[in-house]
Amino acid sequence: EHWLLGTGLGLENYLYYFNENTIPAKPHSLYLSYLAEFGLIGFSFLVLFLFSILQVLYKTILYTIGKKEVYLSIGFFVGHLTILIMFLFNEYITAPYTWFFWATAVAYSLLVRKER
Numbered sequence: 001e002h003w004l005l006g007t008g009l010g011l012e013n014y015l016y017y018f019n020e021n022t023i024p025a026k027p028h029s030l031y032l033s034y035l036a037e038f039g040l041i042g043f044s045f046l047v048l049f050l051f052s053i054l055q056v057l058y059k060t061i062l063y064t065i066g067k068k069e070v071y072l073s074i075g076f077f078v079g080h081l082t083i084l085i086m087f088l089f090n091e092y093i094t095a096p097y098t099w100f101f102w103a104t105a106v107a108y109s110l111l112v113r114k115e116r
Helices: 011-015 030-063 067-086 096-115
Strands: none
Touching: 030 067, 030 096, 067 096
């Protein structure tokens, strides 16, 4: 019914559209949950955010000079891919270690670009 804007944040917002015999539970996928809650417009912002980080980390691999630094760049890229796969099974986007990893990876990426 609200495919463009979603039902809004919160479990009760989209459980309203199920019958009363439904056991309240959110989908265990970040992507499905955010698609239901934010609709296509909000979900597109989430995907844009996640894939822009992926693109930045991939370009860092290309810009990195030095064997050890390349391995670190690849590690950040693979770590982000792991987070994206992890989001298929649960919503860890609010976990502090996810944001700490992204902050560290993007900061390293900015340092590599500055040196280049």
